[in-house]
Amino acid sequence: MSLRNARYRLRQFCGAWRLSPTMAELEQGREILTPEQMELFGRMQPRDQAHSLAVMAQIRSSTDDVPEKELHELLVAALLHDVGKSRYPLNVWERVIIVISEAVFPSLVKRYGEASPQGWRKVFVIAKMHPIWGAEMAAEAGANPLAVELIREHQNSVTDGTGSVPGRLLGKLQAADNNH
DSSP, rough: OOHHHHHHHHHHHHHHOOOOOOOHHHHHHHHHHHHHHHHHHHOHHHHHHHHHHHHHHHHHTTTSSSOHHHHHHHHHHHTTTTTTGGSSOOOOHHHHHHHHHHHHHHHHHHHHTTTTSSSSHHHHHHHHHHHHHHHHHEEEOOOOOOHHHHHHHHTOOOOOOOHHHHHHHHHHHHHHHHOO
């Protein structure tokens, strides 16, 4: 693990102790999400809500080049990208296991993630499956297909070299997610 990545992970771990978003931050989320989507957002652990709101805030401050309709879908994806974790909430120590394991032996994490979310493999399954679960949940809550695609792909490499709308937006979502 590089020194830069280690610093990022340490900052991320310390940020995990911020347990809940402020009322002002939640109000910003309500401005973006429909009532059904806000109910879904409310299922997330407060630390995941705070993280998602920080991701949204960074995107808002750095996306002058994104058309308004695309920006709205990107902000919905920012707020709901980790909602799949609400199916099986994690403790802080379980999050630490995932982060360390992904840094030390990512191929095993991927393999362990191909199971049911029970027992000692639970954390690995959640790490792998939460984007897919989140995309399904967001679609059921009425999210636009673009937002659903961004949620589903938020942990995958941006491989679309054509500069397509989903590829450009996914890169912005990933950059903000990695900063928080």
